Amino acid sequence: MRQKQMGRRQGLALAAGLIGLSLVPRPASAQMSAAARAAVDKVLAGRSAEEAGITLRLPPIAENGNTVPMTILVDSPMTDADHIKAIHVFADKNPTPEVASFKLTPAMGRAQVDTRIRLGQTQDVIAVAETSTGRMLIGHVEVKVTIGGCGG
């Protein structure tokens, strides 16, 4: 009996370890396509981006790539002194990586944008935010696409 319990515990520990491993965040830059990399670099213009503060709300599985709802939230007090100035969105494997660029102001009260996007295939959606203090933030999320949404 004791032996059996140990086995179960070890099994649980192993499972927890595996889950832990899969939760280690992948850097957004890790496997970005060349086109997406170039588009993101253009926005960063030599500045380095922190992987923090951005929440991308997209469905993990999109049955129809033609219209995928997307909400982006960025942590920011949105005051005159400290606010998000811009959010740039890229789709890693679309024919052209640029999806949208939003310009925000403190008058919004909250750094959030909502729209619907097209995704040609399963890929990462990347958001880069620019703060009024000059910080650059980056975040990304993977969306699995069942039916692609780019021409074809």
Added chain:
Amino acid sequence: MSAPIGQPRVRLPQQVKVGETIEVRTLISHIMETGQRRNQEGAIVPRDIIRNFVCTMDGAVVFSMDLAPAISANPYIAFPLKVTGPATLEMVWTNDAGEQRKASAQLRPS
């Protein structure tokens, strides 16, 4: 010739209060032709999209967006806005040919 742009629709909460942050929701009907698609003869259908959206409050820009072909047809755009008092919102959508559609809405805090 560019694709027709539909009548824009703007939705605000029915009741707004000074100090609260509301959500402004907009929708405009447009094909958002990507420029990637081919017609039956195999020729590429030229790109024709709504490429810019701007919202001003009493004349000052509060939010704007540059759109790419990766934005779905009939673009839905929503954004938060802090209510500071009665105000007029003006919104303008511009397509690739430079044609515009405008909509306005009144903020009347209770």
